[in-house]
Amino acid sequence: MKRFPLLIAIVVLLLSSCTTKGTFEVADKTFLLNGEPFVVKAAELHYPRIPKEYWEHRIQAAKALGMNTVCLYIFWNYHEPEEGKYDFSGQKDIAAFCKLVQKHGMYVIVRPGPYVCAEWEMGGLPWWLLKKKDIKLREQDSYYMERTKLFMNEIGKQLANQQITRGGNIIMVQVENEYGSFGTDKPYIAAIRDIVKDAGFNEVPLFQCDWNSNFENNALEDLTWTINFGTGANIDDQFRRLQELRPNTPLMCSEFWSGWFDHWGAKHETRSAEALVSGMKAMLDRNISFSLYMTHGGTSFGHWGGANFPNFSPTCTSYDYDAPIGESGNITPKYHEVRNLLKNYLPKGQTLPEIPDSIPTIHIPAFELTEVAPLFENLPEPKESATIKSMEFFDQGWGSILYRTQLNASDEEQTLLITEAHDWTQVFLDGEKIATLSRLKGEESVKLPPLKQGAQLDILVEAMGRMNFGKGIYDWKGITEKVEIQARNETKELKNWQVFNIPVDYNFAKNKKYKKEESVTKQAAYYKGSFTLDKVGDTFLNMTNWNKGMVWVNGYAIGRFWEIGPQQTLYMPGCWLKKGENEIIILEMASPLKSEIEGLRKPILDVQRGHGAYAHRKLGENLNLTNETPVYTGTFKPGNGWQHVKFGKTIDMRFFCIEALSSHGGDDYSAIAELELLGEDGKPVSRRHWKVMYADSEELNEANNIATNVFDLQESTFWHTNYSTTTPKYPHQLVINLGENKKITGFFYLPRMEANKTGMIKEYRVYGKMQTFRLK
Structure with a gap:
């Protein structure tokens, strides 16, 4: 018996020695896998956006597409939702995911952040960092770096032994x-x-990844440098500067964008399969490695969808991304076109495996949710606060928050000013809704009726995703500054608040006082119902009867919905359903048309409704530049890439206008991918407070070529004048409110990245002034 532990140790040692260890290296103009040249063909997949039960299906689909690697982010806030409480179990078992990839003969590239972007809540950073008001994120703030190190060590415990040198399949790690x-x-x-x-x-x-325009800013000598770009990009141009600096480095596009993500209120994004295949072929013919972002996007279940910056623009629950593998794992026409390309670039003697069968879909007949729990009748115990504070300072990360106080009597006209409400706000007086304010539109004031003494003011704020890009990651939720009443020439800040925290936890939603109701309530409420299945399968919950809120099925948080679209359904994985009775709870923040829902066999991802348009020109509105004098007149060079313009003088301005007069292609269109204004020091000024005041034309129907794309920090998106319904003639104008007074000495201009496309501006004029331009 004494020999038994020794015998076990010997067996374990023998088994571990049987694990095949390998190498992955950066060599002369190529990567080497076990000493042989290797081109990385990676499929970007995100394990939180795929039900664990379907992980293997999506991995098999990526393998059958022709990929040899899976690239994945690791989401800090997903694994440490509360400070010091780590979770790598079940759906969050990243080691199990990597081992499934290895089971199918594929390698893994890990991108552990700590910041990841990914259109994910706060870019993957945990909300509780914001409890420290003076926190410096993505800087060498002592607290931030301490927590980053602790989290990264936990990732190491999970995945370090999965490196290829230890018999695993991890071949690269991003910094x-x-x-x-x-x-x-x-x-x-x-x-x-x-x-x-x-x-x-x-x-x-x-390795580290960046764009070809900025990768040198932070490039470290001992890291491999990779470039990110999307379909339509000139491959040689993207790598030209990198090759000048490192002529012998292997080239890799660490994110080749197959499509794009959707914003609430904007059109569903698509990118052409032809451009995708063309770009992939161009890279493969040059032995350039790539990761296809996304190969399968999946779903930002629950509250995990983020928001873009600048100009708060929350992303939809669906992360379909117009990827080759659709949101529910369905095989798309784009998939077949990519597969037909990649089958020509397999190692000698290899063939592609069969495409896995699709997950069956089912239709769930319409049924009613007959139990209702009005939110205001089911509030938790309040907290007291003398002043307004954001959600984080009441120890709440996600959901909604209600602020309540009493007002003094007044017969005069008054205005309620809310600074700043993040993100969707309803205002009530004595239980009656008097206004809805949206951060998307910059709304922050409400006209008040005459008030009686002690009138109850309720401000209900729903937090949508925290911004996941740029400086927007400092995105406190709830009311972040103050609430005031303005009357005549006097403004008074309101004090003495009761605060009610309304989280998005399933147990919080379930444990309410539900009652049978024959009609819908006109205020925020939880609705509960059930449906019975004799077989399970994927389905898409049709939310067109509902306004705004969140859904839970059998305890799973399915995601946010909003009537403005473009997403009108929520993906419901069949693996989370069961034969027999299934429970559904819907938090409706406003009021539904009727409390009825059904499950469809196909999604609705491209229907906009109501007040969701992003247009930056009112009907009949025109910019009048008759009496304005340009501060600069010039001609852009033809071709792609950044162009730098210096005025030769300093201009005080708060409003910037660029007027395009002609195009290089002789067409009537104008397009701009990015604009940067230069300060007195010759460096770009902050774009954090910029807002588009006017755009004479924008394409909103065929694509999201909206004017705010010129400062969305994304080089692959662009403003383009309308081409789907009208073709307005030159000149074309764009006016930006800088949000603060600036001294400007010039600007940087980036045309759209695709070659031989419309909208390449030639002649132009620039106007700048401290007072607003006249619109008529």
């Missing part, structure tokens, strides 16, 4: 993520590199 879009801070990047190494990732190449 931070697209930092050039945030700032320039090489010491910070070096510190994150060291944290990643100290966590155990020191046996495979470490």
Whole structure:
């Protein structure tokens, strides 16, 4: 018996020695896998956006597409929802996901952040960091770096032994993520590199990714440099500068964008399969590695969808991304076109595996949710606060928050001013709704009727996703500054609040006083019902009867819905359903048309309704530049890439106008991908407070070529004048309110990245002034 433990130890040692260990290296103009040249063909998949029961199905679909690697982010806030409480179990078992990838003969690229973007809540950073009001995110703030190191060490415990050198399948690990879009801070990047190494990732190449326009800002000599770009990009141009600096480095596009993500209120995004295949072929013919972002997007279940910056623009629950593998794992026409390309680039003697069968879909007949729990009748115990504070300072991360106080009597006209409400706000007086304010539209004031003494003011604020890009990651929720009443020339801040926290937890939604109701309530409420199935399968919950809120089925948080679209259904994985009775709870923040729902066999991802339009010109409105004098007149060079313009003088301005007069292609269109204004020091000024005041024309029907794309920090998106319904003639004008007074000495201009396309501006004029331009 004494020999038994020794025998076990010997067996374990023998088994571990049987594990095949390998190498992955950066060599002369190529990667080497076990000493042989290797082109990475990676499929970006995000494990939180795929039900665990379907992980293997999506991995098999990626393998059958022709991919040899899976690329994945690791989401800090998903694994540490509360400070110091880590979770890597079940749906969050990243080691199990990587082992499934290895089971199917594929490799893994890990991108552990700490920041990941990914259109994910706060870019993957945990909300509780914002409880420290003076926190410096993505900088060498002592607290931030301490928590980053602790989290990265936990990732190391999960995945360090999965490196290829230890018999696993991890071949590369990324350091931070697209930092050039945030700032320039090489010491910070070096510190994150060291944290990643100290966590155990020191046996495979470490790399950093950025755009070709900013990768030099933070490039470290001991890291591999990769470039991100999307369909339509000129491949040679994207890598030209990198090859000048490192002529012998292997080239890799670490994010080749197959499509794009959807915003609430805007058109569903698509990208052509032809452009995707053309770009992939161009890279493969040059032995350039790539990761297809996304190969399968999936779903930002629950509250995990983020928001874009600048100009708060929340993303939809669906992360379909117009990817080759659709949201529910369905095989799309784009998939077949990519597969037909990749089958020509397989190692000698290999063939593609069969495409896995699709998950069956089912139709669920319409049924009613007959039990209702009005929100105001089911409030939790309040907290007291003398002043307004954001949600985080009441120890709440997600959901809604209700602020309540009493008002003094007044017969005069008054205005309620709310600064700033994040993100969707309803205002009530004595239980009656008097206004709805949307952060998307910058709404922040309400006219008040005459008030009686002690009138009850309720401000209900729903938090949508925190911004996941740029400086927007500092995105406190609820009311973040103050509430005031303005009367005549006097403004008074309101004090003495009761605060009610309304989280998005299933148990919070379930444990309410539900009662049978024959009609819908006109205020926020929880609705509960059930439906019976004799077989299970994927379905799409049709939310067209509902206004705005969140859904739970059998305890699973399915996601947010909003009537403005473009998404009108919610993906309901069949693996989360069961034969027999199923429970559904819907938190409706406003009021439904009727409390009825059904399950469809196909999604509705491209229907806009109501007040969701993003147009930046009112009907009949025109910009009048008759009496304005340009501060600069010039001609842009033909071709792609950034162009730098200096005025030769300093202009005081709060409003910037660029007027396009002609195009290089002789067409009537104008397009701009990005604009940067230069301050007195010759460096770009902050675009954080910019707002589009006027655009004479925007394409809103065929694509999201909206005017705010010129400062969305995304080089692959662009403003383009309308081409689907009208073709307005030159000139074309765009006016931007800078949000603050600036001294401007010039600007940087980036045309759309695709070659030989419309809208390439030639002649132009620039106007700048302190007072607003006249609109008539």
